Amino acid sequence: MIKLAMVYPSRVKETTGEELLYSPLALAYLARHTPSNYQITLYDEYVGADLDPDRVDADLVAVSAITPGISRAYEIGDRLRKRGIKTIIGGAHVSALPDEALQHFDSVCIGEGEGPWRTFLEDFEHQRTKPTYFGPMNVPLAKLGTPRRDMVHANYQYPSVMTSRGCPHNCSFCYLTVFKQREYRTIPHDTVLEDLDRVRDNFAVVVTDENFIGYTSRDIEDRKILLEKMIRRKFKFAWGCQASTNLATEPELMSLMHRAGCRAVFIGFESIDEEGLKLVNKNHNVGLDYREVIARLHDHKLAVIASTILGLDSHGREYPDRLIAAMKEAKADFPRVFFATAWPGTPFFAGLEKEGRVNRNWDEVRKDVPSIQFKNFTHAEAIAARTKILDAFFNVFSISRTLSRWVLRERTLILTYLKMVVRNRIAEVLKRNRTYSRPGA
Numbered sequence: 001m002i003k004l005a006m007v008y009p010s011r012v013k014e015t016t017g018e019e020l021l022y023s024p025l026a027l028a029y030l031a032r033h034t035p036s037n038y039q040i041t042l043y044d045e046y047v048g049a050d051l052d053p054d055r056v057d058a059d060l061v062a063v064s065a066i067t068p069g070i071s072r073a074y075e076i077g078d079r080l081r082k083r084g085i086k087t088i089i090g091g092a093h094v095s096a097l098p099d100e101a102l103q104h105f106d107s108v109c110i111g112e113g114e115g116p117w118r119t120f121l122e123d124f125e126h127q128r129t130k131p132t133y134f135g136p137m138n139v140p141l142a143k144l145g146t147p148r149r150d151m152v153h154a155n156y157q158y159p160s161v162m163t164s165r166g167c168p169h170n171c172s173f174c175y176l177t178v179f180k181q182r183e184y185r186t187i188p189h190d191t192v193l194e195d196l197d198r199v200r201d202n203f204a205v206v207v208t209d210e211n212f213i214g215y216t217s218r219d220i221e222d223r224k225i226l227l228e229k230m231i232r233r234k235f236k237f238a239w240g241c242q243a244s245t246n247l248a249t250e251p252e253l254m255s256l257m258h259r260a261g262c263r264a265v266f267i268g269f270e271s272i273d274e275e276g277l278k279l280v281n282k283n284h285n286v287g288l289d290y291r292e293v294i295a296r297l298h299d300h301k302l303a304v305i306a307s308t309i310l311g312l313d314s315h316g317r318e319y320p321d322r323l324i325a326a327m328k329e330a331k332a333d334f335p336r337v338f339f340a341t342a343w344p345g346t347p348f349f350a351g352l353e354k355e356g357r358v359n360r361n362w363d364e365v366r367k368d369v370p371s372i373q374f375k376n377f378t379h380a381e382a383i384a385a386r387t388k389i390l391d392a393f394f395n396v397f398s399i400s401r402t403l404s405r406w407v408l409r410e411r412t413l414i415l416t417y418l419k420m421v422v423r424n425r426i427a428e429v430l431k432r433n434r435t436y437s438r439p440g441a
Contacts, residue, residue, distance in 0.1 A: 002125075005058040006031065006151065009072040010045040010063050013362060015159070016290040020240075020420065021047070021157040022206040026064040026090070026113065028147030032119050036428040038095025040151065045072070047155035053350035060124060063089040063105070064113075067343060070094070070362045077104035086124060088133075093362070097207040102131055111135035112165075115145060124412055135211045137166060137182035137346065144187055159199040160208045161239075163192045163226065167210040170347070171270075172281045174311070177208065178345035184215055189226050193233060200235055204416055207241035212255060215244075219251055227256040238412050240264040240305070245285055248293040254300035263413050264303040264333070267293070272326040275314040291330040298331065301410045303417070306332035311340035311382050313375040322384040333402055334420060335393050337369040337386050340374070394421055420441065 006027040014021060025047075025373065030091065031040055041058070043051035051061075053076045061080055065073040070093050077087050081104070090109035094101035098108045107129050109116055116133035123129045141164075166184040167176050176182060199205055213223055228289060243265050259264075267306045268291055271277050277286050294304045306327055310320070327335050340347040341364070342358045352358045357373035365371045370379040392398065399421060 002037060002060065003058045004034065004040045004167065005043060005051065005056055005061045006040045007051050007061060007073075007076065007324040008046055008070040008393050009051075009063060011072045012034045012046075014046045015155055019080070020206060020302055022208070023156040023158070023160045024064070025147045025152070025162060025208065027062070028149070028151040028283045029144065030062065030064075030113055030117050031148040031151040031296055032145045035086065035115050035118075035121065038121075042151050042153065044155075045069070045194050046153075048153045048157070051076060054083070056080075056085075059087055060088075062085045062374065063087065065089060065091045065093060067093045067362050068366045071122045074101075074104040081106070083286060086129065088120060088129075090100055092178045093344060096178045096343075098132055102151040107131060107133060109133045109135060112139070115139060137179045138185075139191070141165065141185050141187045144191065146198070148374055149198050157355065158204050158206045159202055160206050161192070161195055161199060163187055163209050163212065164209045164214065168215055169180065169284065171268075172279075172347040172351070173341065173343070175343045177347060178343070184211075186214070186219075186222055189229055192226065193229060196230065196233070196235060197353055201238060202237050205237050205239040209241060211244050212241035213243045213247050220250060224253060226257055226298065227253075230260040235261055237261060238263040238416065240266065242266040242268075245269075245288055245293050248296040251300065254297065254302060258301050259346075262302060263410060263416070264305055265297060266305040266307060266336075269305065270309050271312060271314070272308070272323055273314060273319075276304050276312045279312050280309070290326065290332075292333060294330045298405075300433055303406065303410075303413050305326045305334045306330075307334060307336045309340050310337050310386055311372070311374045311377060311422040312372070316376050318367075319382075320389050327393070328398075331405070332393075334417065339370050339382060339386065341365060341367050341373060342372050387428070390424065394424060 008024060008027065025044065028264065034040060043049065045051065063073050063076065073089060077089065080087050087105045088107040088109060089101055089105045090113045094108050095110045098110055101108045107120065108131065109120070110132055112135035118128065121132050164184065166187045168184060170177055213220060231302040239261050240263060245267060247265065270282050271282060272290070274286050277283065292372050297304050308323060342352045349358055352372055359365055359371040370382045374382055402417065403414060
């Protein structure tokens with residue numbers, strides 16, 4: 001047996017630091033495509049035990065990393081190299097900066113991993129591994145299969161399920177812009193239903209598609225068919241997903257989503273002004289009345305998790321107050337406020353780098369802490385502004401008002417909402433006391 005260690009690297013434990021703590025699936029999908037002669041051990045440093053690179057018993061180590069964990073990944077790679085253990089790494093960060101990653105790892109997977117994974121393993125077994133492997137993001141998902149659930153750590157609050165991949169939009173801040181040749185593709189319904197059957201005993205499930213409803217009328221019809229199949233399966237869990245504002249124009253689809261168990265939708269509103277939307281190339285939101293969007297979802301008993309960005313160049317000192325007023329008027333159920341963040345490889349990063357405003361201390365590049373140089377805020381001012389916004393929604397009066405909105409309409413939302421509020425308050429306290437810098441930096 002070949003001993004394979006799979007690792008999600010992180011310097012920070014997220015077990016109490018996220019309102020919605022749901023599982024990553026990248027390594028679980030790779031495990032599904034790994035031959036039976038491999039003995040796999042998972043190390044999920046987000047929520048579980050750390051890998052000790054000086055002692056791990058492995059022939060091969062595969063790492064899936066995002067930017068905040070990349071310095072930890074590089075530390076692991078360097079120490080494994082000294083021991084002569086072969087390594088490979090994948091993810092958006094290294095897809096954007098493969099040359100950086102190759103200073104620490106033997107091989108880098110650029111793009112989606114499942115396609116080149118078996119090729120890499122064959123090369124590994126024949127001692128002929130290459131520095132880079134490329135997985136295009138336009139291949140059909142007919143043979144993707146289900147993620148191996150034994151390769152998902154038990155400490156996550158909610159299990160994740162995927163029903164599609166890809167997004168054709170080019171929002172300048174989005175990590176997906178790192179990946180070229182990307183297309184929206186759906187996973188076969190039977191595969192999705194098989195995976196849903198495996199998580200059916202959970203209270204709630206998070207669907208992690210970039211946009212559950214897709215982008216064309218054909219996509220919408222496919223989603224309706226999938227939802228009808230889910231309804232026939234009589235799943236008892238509630239679920240949430242991410243969708244574009246276009247969902248508000250599809251009453252039949254919203255009705256089917258609710259009947260299939262959907263209770264909340266994460267929507268990227270990003271900015272309440274046209275200038276901010278155009279700055280980040282979120283043109284499909286320009287001209288929308290967010291009050292109307294949210295009202296239509298509410299009419300179909302779907303709560304709205306409203307995602308917004310703070311710190312764009314168009315955001316002046318008065319913007320936090322305007323954002324509070326706009327989201328309250330629109331009756332957003334649960335606001336999520338992220339700092340404008342420059343992920344490497346994105347157009348947003350490229351533009352700010354030319355102005356000398358990006359941060360290359362990767363440990364500090366997170367959506368929940370300031371990392372770029374803002375035009376109109378210091379970091380301390382941005383933190384205070386975000387705190388003000390969240391405090392405006394997570395106080396006794398606002399919480400009571402949101403609860404009253406749903407207590408007679410959809411009671412299954414209440415427990416999840418309260419859990420998210422409690423975790424948000426705990427997370428904010430932790431963030432005020434947490435340092436993200438590497439030791440000694």
